[in-house]
Structures are given as C-alpha cells and as structure tokens.
Amino acid sequence: MTLTDASASSSAPAQRKLSTAKAMVEAIAQEMERxxxxxxxxxxxxxxxxxxxxxxxxxxxxxxxxxxxxxxxxTAFIGAAIGAAVEGLRPIVELMFVDFFGVCMDQIYNHMAxxxxxxxxxxxxxxxxxxxxxxxxxxxxxxxxxxxxxxxHLPGMKVVAPSNPADAKGLMTAAIRDDNPVVYLFHKGxxxxxxxxxxRRSIGPVPDGDHVVPIGKANIVRxxxxxxxxTLSLSVHHSLxxxxxxxxxxxxxxxxxxRSVVPLDTDTIxxxxxxxxxxxxxxxDYLSFGLSGEIIARVAERDPGLLRAPAARVAVPDxxxxxxxxxxxxxxxxxxxxxxxxLDLVNA
Amino acid sequence: MEPDGRLGLYRMMVLIRTYEETILRxxxxxxxxxxxxxxxxxxxxxxxxxxQEPVAAGVCAHLTADDAVTATHRPHHFAIAHxxxxxxxxxxxxxxxxxxxxxxxxxxxxxxxxxxxxxSGIIAEGYPPAVGQALAFQRRGTDRVAVAVTxxxxxxxxxxxxxxNLASLWKLPVVxxxxxxxxxxxxxxxxxxxxxxxxxxxAGYGIPGQRVEDNSVEAVHAVAGEAIARARAGEGPSLxxxxxxxxxxxxxGDAQGYRSDLEGVPGRDPLPTYEKELxxxxxxxxxxxxxxxxxxxDRVEAAIAFAKRSPEPDPATALDFVFAQA
Numbered sequence: 209m210t211l212t213d214a215s216a217s218s219s220a221p222a223q224r225k226l227s228t229a230k231a232m233v234e235a236i237a238q239e240m241e242r243x244x245x246x247x248x249x250x251x252x253x254x255x256x257x258x259x260x261x262x263x264x265x266x267x268x269x270x271x272x273x274x275x276x277x278x279x280x281x282x283t284a285f286i287g288a289a290i291g292a293a294v295e296g297l298r299p300i301v302e303l304m305f306v307d308f309f310g311v312c313m314d315q316i317y318n319h320m321a322x323x324x325x326x327x328x329x330x331x332x333x334x335x336x337x338x339x340x341x342x343x344x345x346x347x348x349x350x351x352x353x354x355x356x357x358x359x360x361h362l363p364g365m366k367v368v369a370p371s372n373p374a375d376a377k378g379l380m381t382a383a384i385r386d387d388n389p390v391v392y393l394f395h396k397g398x399x400x401x402x403x404x405x406x407x408r409r410s411i412g413p414v415p416d417g418d419h420v421v422p423i424g425k426a427n428i429v430r431x432x433x434x435x436x437x438x439t440l441s442l443s444v445h446h447s448l449x450x451x452x453x454x455x456x457x458x459x460x461x462x463x464x465x466x467r468s469v470v471p472l473d474t475d476t477i478x479x480x481x482x483x484x485x486x487x488x489x490x491x492x493d494y495l496s497f498g499l500s501g502e503i504i505a506r507v508a509e510r511d512p513g514l515l516r517a518p519a520a521r522v523a524v525p526d527x528x529x530x531x532x533x534x535x536x537x538x539x540x541x542x543x544x545x546x547x548x549x550x551l552d553l554v555n556a
Numbered sequence: 557m558e559p560d561g562r563l564g565l566y567r568m569m570v571l572i573r574t575y576e577e578t579i580l581r582x583x584x585x586x587x588x589x590x591x592x593x594x595x596x597x598x599x600x601x602x603x604x605x606x607x608q609e610p611v612a613a614g615v616c617a618h619l620t621a622d623d624a625v626t627a628t629h630r631p632h633h634f635a636i637a638h639x640x641x642x643x644x645x646x647x648x649x650x651x652x653x654x655x656x657x658x659x660x661x662x663x664x665x666x667x668x669x670x671x672x673x674x675x676s677g678i679i680a681e682g683y684p685p686a687v688g689q690a691l692a693f694q695r696r697g698t699d700r701v702a703v704a705v706t707x708x709x710x711x712x713x714x715x716x717x718x719x720x721n722l723a724s725l726w727k728l729p730v731v732x733x734x735x736x737x738x739x740x741x742x743x744x745x746x747x748x749x750x751x752x753x754x755x756x757x758x759a760g761y762g763i764p765g766q767r768v769e770d771n772s773v774e775a776v777h778a779v780a781g782e783a784i785a786r787a788r789a790g791e792g793p794s795l796x797x798x799x800x801x802x803x804x805x806x807x808x809g810d811a812q813g814y815r816s817d818l819e820g821v822p823g824r825d826p827l828p829t830y831e832k833e834l835x836x837x838x839x840x841x842x843x844x845x846x847x848x849x850x851x852x853x854d855r856v857e858a859a860i861a862f863a864k865r866s867p868e869p870d871p872a873t874a875l876d877f878v879f880a881q882a
Contacts, residue, residue, distance in 0.1 A: 279718075288713065291624075295672070318681065326657050326667060328659070387880040430692070
C-alpha cells in the first residue's frame with residue numbers, strides 16, 4: 209500500500225499518467241472490487257458515465273446492480289444512500305453539481321451529518337457524497353459555485369477537494385473507507401475533461417494499486433520562504449503558476465494544498481506561516497464567512513506574531529458567479545489577482 | 557382475529573398510552589408555576605402520540621427487530637410498538653448518559669440500531685432514508701421491510717413524493733404509513749390539500765394505497781398485514797393512510813385555541829372503544845383490564861426510574877461523537 213504523507217503526494221514515483229477523472233474512477237472501481245458493499249448511485253452515473261466522467265466505465269464493469277442511475281430526485285436518492293449506509297452498505301452518491309445542494313440539503317446536513325452524533329455514536333453513516341464544483345467556463349450563477357465552506361460550516365461531515373489525479377485517487381479511497389460521511393468535491397477544471405480547457409496538471413502520475421491520501425493532511429506542493437499561499441482544488445494550479453513566474457523575480461512562494469477542508473490541517477498552515485511570515489489564502493468560494501476567514505482566524509488565534517504583514521485573501525467577492533466571460537474572470541481567483549496579492553504582501 | 561392477537565394489540569396500546577401519560581406527568585411536574593419549556597427533568601419540546609396508538613400497534617405487530625421503522629417527530633408510539641428498549645429510550649428523553657443517544661438526540665431523535673429504529677424532527681425527511689434501508693435489505697436478498705411513517709401534513713412535502721417514486725421504481729420493500737390526525741400543528745388537512753385521502757396519491761406512483769377511516773387497530777392490522785406481506789414477497793411498496801386522532805396538543809403547552817373539533821375528541825379515543833369491543837367479545841374482563849394496566853404501569857415506572865437514576869452527561873464530553881473514530 210502506498211500511504212502518501214503530507215509532503216509526498218504529487219511526487220509519487222514516475223509511472224503511467226491519468227486524468228483526475230480517471231484516477232477518481234480507478235479508486236472507486238478498486239474499492240468496488242475489494243468490497244461488495246460499495247456501490248454508486250446518482251443521476252447519469254450509468255451509461256453516461258457521469259456528466260464530468262466521474263463514473264465512466266463503472267456500469268460496464270460492475271453492472272446495474274452496483275451502478276444505479278436515479279431519477280432527478282436528489283432528496284430521495286441521497287436520503288436512500290443515507291439509509292443504505294446506516295444499514296452497513298458503503299454508497300458513493302453523486303450530486304452532479306454542488307449548486308444543487310439546496311434541493312436536498314436537509315438530507316445532507318440534518319440526516320447524513322447528524323445521525324452519528326444524535327445516536328451517541330451508535331449509528332455510523334459511511335458514505336461518500338460527490339459533487340462537481342467551480343466555474344471558469346460561463347456556466348452561470350447556478351452551476352459554478354464551490355460552496356465547500358457551507359458544508360464545512362455544518363458539523364458532522366468531512367469535506368475534501370483534490371487538486372490533482374494522484375490525490376483524487378488517494379482521497380477517494382480514503383473517503384470510501386472512512387466510517388464518516390465524506391463530501392468529495394471535484395473541480396471541473398482539474399478533471400482533465402476533453403471538452404473543457406485543461407489545466408496542464410490535470411493529467412498526471414497516479415500510483416497503481418492501493419493508494420490512500422489520509423483525510424486531514426495538507427500538502428506543501430511547492431516549498432518557499434517569502435509567502436505562504438494556502439489554497440485548494442483548481443486554485444492550487446493558478447497559485448503554482450504564479451509562484452513559478454514570481455520565482456524569476458526572486459519572490460519565493462510556498463504553496464500549501466489543503467486537500468481537506470474538514471478536518472483542516474491547521475498545523476501545516478502554522479508551520480508554513482512560521483517560516484514565511486506572510487499569508488495569502490486563495491479560495492474559489494465566497495469571501496465572507498468562509499474558508500479564507502477561517503484560516504486567517506486560526507493563525508491569528510494561535511499566534512498573530514507569526515505574521516510580518518497583514519494576512520490577505522483572494523476569493524469570490526460575495527457576488528453570484530456572473531455569466532459573461534469578462535465578468536466571471538473579474539471575480540474568480542485568477543492568476544492575475546493572485547499575483548497582485550502576493551506582490552502587495554511582499555511589498556507591504 | 558384470534559383472541560391472543562387482539563389481546564396483544566390491546567396490551568400494546570395500553571402500554572403506549574401509559575407511557576405517554578407518565579411522560580406527560582414528568583414533563584409538567586417541574587415546569588410550574590409558569591410554564592417554562594426549557595425547565596425541568598424533561599426539557600425541550602414534547603410531542604405525545606395519545607390517540608394514535610392503533611397505527612403503531614397495528615403496523616408493528618407484523619414486524620420483527622430485523623425490520624426498520626422510521627418515525628416522525630412524534631415517535632414514541634412507534635418506538636414502543638417496534639420494541640425499542642424502553643429504559644434507554646426514556647433515559648434519552650430525560651437527556652441522560654444511558655439514553656439511546658447518550659443524551660445527544662432527545663425525544664425527536666431516537667436511534668436504536670438493535671431494532672433499526674430511527675426518527676426525524678423534519679417533516680417527511682424520514683422517508684428517503686427508509687427507502688435506503690429497504691434498498692439495503694433488497695440488495696442483501698432478505699425479506700426484511702422498512703416502514704416509513706409521516707403525518708398527513710408531510711404528504712405535501714417533496715421528500716414524500718420523491719421517496720414514493722423511487723421506492724416504486726426500484727420495487728423496494730417499503731410500507732409508507734401516513735398518520736392523518738387532521739392537524740398539521742394548527743392547520744387542518746382541508747387547508748393544506750384538496751386531495752381527500754393521501755392513499756389516493758399512491759396511484760400517482762403506481763403502488764397500492766389504502767385508507768383506514770376509523771382509527772381501528774384491527775383494521776390497521778389487517779391493511780398493514782397485506783402491505784407488509786407484499787413487501788416481504790418482493791412485490792414492492794404500498795401506502796397506508798390511517799385516519800387517526802391527535803388526542804392532545806401538537807406539543808405539550810399547546811393551548812389548541814385553533815382547534816374546532818375538540819368537543820368530539822374524547823368520544824373518539826380509540827382505547828376505551830377497543831376495550832369495550834374486547835369486553836363485548838369476551839376477550840377482556842375487569843381482572844384482565846386491571847392486570848394489563850398494572851403491568852404497563854410497572855414497566856413504565858421502571859423505565860422512568862432507570863432514566864432518573866442515570867447521570868446527566870459530563871459537559872466535558874459535549875464535543876464527542878461528531879465523527880466516528882477510525
């Protein structure tokens with residue numbers, strides 16, 4: 209078994225490369241082979257293979273008994289996954305776009321997330337809720353949100369968001385094996401889809417066989433000494449691109465990929481900020497009351513003296529994601545905005 | 557129906573009523589002189605099910621602990637009829653460490669894995685998980701069934717309809733039970749839907765639907781027997797609606813000023829009605845009635861005593877059980 213620790217995920221030994229989508233599917237298939245109780249359900253997860261290719265090929269391999277297409281009834285099929293999990297099965301249930309959570313949120317936060325607690329630990333809900341997040345392709349305000357902060361705010365569910373193929377596999381394996389409900393949020397922009405502008409790291413090396421990335425361990429994907437950039441999902445790649453560019457100007461960014469929002473790896477963030485003295489949080493979720501504020505608060509609570517300059521953040525400035533390309537890119541955490549924020553920090 | 561079966565139904569109804577009367581007593585005992593919902597040995601809202609005993613007794617008589625029951629925010633009658641441990645259930649209602657949820661759930665959130673019992677404080681939202689339990693039973697090749705309960709007000713919720721549709725589509729062993737007690741808190745059924753019987757809605761999902769009009773435990777027993785046998789045989793879900801009776805308020809402390817049917821309510825109490833019927837049939841006499849009542853009282857008082865003996869949870873453990881430990 210390859211157990212990836214906080215410092216080694218994307219530097220796994222060179223081998224075959226997979227897209228993030230294929231890496232995700234590989235993890236699901238391996239777990240389905242390993243455990244008869246693992247099954248998949250959701251809209252278009254069968255013959256279509258998942259709108260974002262998150263279940264491609266599973267129907268052919270495992271048949272309709274283990275890969276269940278559902279009607280467009282998120283409340284019913286997510287609730288059904290909860291009931292099945294309570295009875296000991298290990299469902300993976302796809303909520304196609306995370307933006308649809310409103311139609312089934314009661315099942316998610318009042319049932320999936322609370323049953324273990326309300327039962328005093330006597331009932332477990334071992335399930336994975338997957339959903340696509342993120343914008344950047346003009347899908348408008350109801351199909352482009354990230355919303356991980358919303359799930360993270362409500363106790364009882366783990367929340368993960370991989371940025372690369374190896375982590376997508378490792379986090380999925382960990383999520384399926386976890387006895388808790390895990391919300392697994394995959395950004396469309398990191399999936400390596402043939403019909404969407406691809407980030408160059410959305411296809412990458414993925415370990416064969418068992419590969420587990422522990423939930424709750426951040427990854428320092430680029431060490432640096434001047435600024436800590438804490439981020440996740442697609443924004444990791446924008447941040448890395450900016451870091452490479454600024455390195456030529458002598459600015460050395462450390463990029464921390466959170467990988468997991470709940471639990472949040474506060475220690476890794478503090479250690480990094482302790483080294484650099486500067487903190488920028490890049491978050492494709494909304495600015496206020498969310499992840500960026502949480503991270504800065506944790507640093508300020510633990511040791512405000514770590515910061516040589518006021519902490520900064522680049523997030524969606526509390527506006528629904530606009531449709532028109534220039535408007536959308538004005539609010540997303542683009543490399544331009546990240547670069548400006550880093551420069552402001554080091555020049556402060 | 558055989559005398560033994562009838563006696564069993566009666567005994568269960570008496571146990572449930574005795575339980576609810578005793579909880580009522582304990583709930584109000586230390587909330588005076590001015591009613592304070594958060595004060596006393598049992599804090600919080602309290603929704604009691606007196607008058608609805610026939611539904612739980614009639615349905616659960618067909619179930620074993622392997623079958624699942626998902627009840628509503630008014631859950632006690634179904635919990636008792638399904639055989640949830642009375643001591644631990646009572647301790648949970650009292651918020652004690654020996655409670656089903658170690659004091660984390662309370663009376664609307666009772667979870668008992670031993671009998672696959674759960675309930676939900678959110679209207680209609682207990683239906684989808686019941687569908688999932690039935691899915692698990694079906695996948696494992698068992699003849700176990702899941703019973704999902706709501707009130708008639710919940711039949712206007714999306715979760716209700718989605719659950720019926722999915723269960724029908726996948727031919728799952730679920731029996732959907734609607735307790736029509738005429739009132740969604742203060743709103744009468746006539747003000748919430750034009751559908752005269754929720755059993756009619758079953759047709760919209762291609763499943764059988766039947767309404768029991770008179771809150772008769774034996775009628776419920778008969779209709780539920782068919783539905784549960786059908787589910788066990790792999791023939792899919794059914795819907796049962798029982799026109800039952802909310803004898804008391806929506807919650808304790810509800811003055812029911814809105815209620816237009818109160819005058820006739822005592823006369824509709826199903827317990828004396830059934831007792832009279834069994835006496836007339838020679839199944840019950842004075843001695844049996846008092847012995848059954850006494851047994852129920854003893855059992856319930858023992859549960860209350862168990863709950864009171866159990867300590868309150870240590871505040872230092874308030875953060876426990878959010879996540880399962882690896």
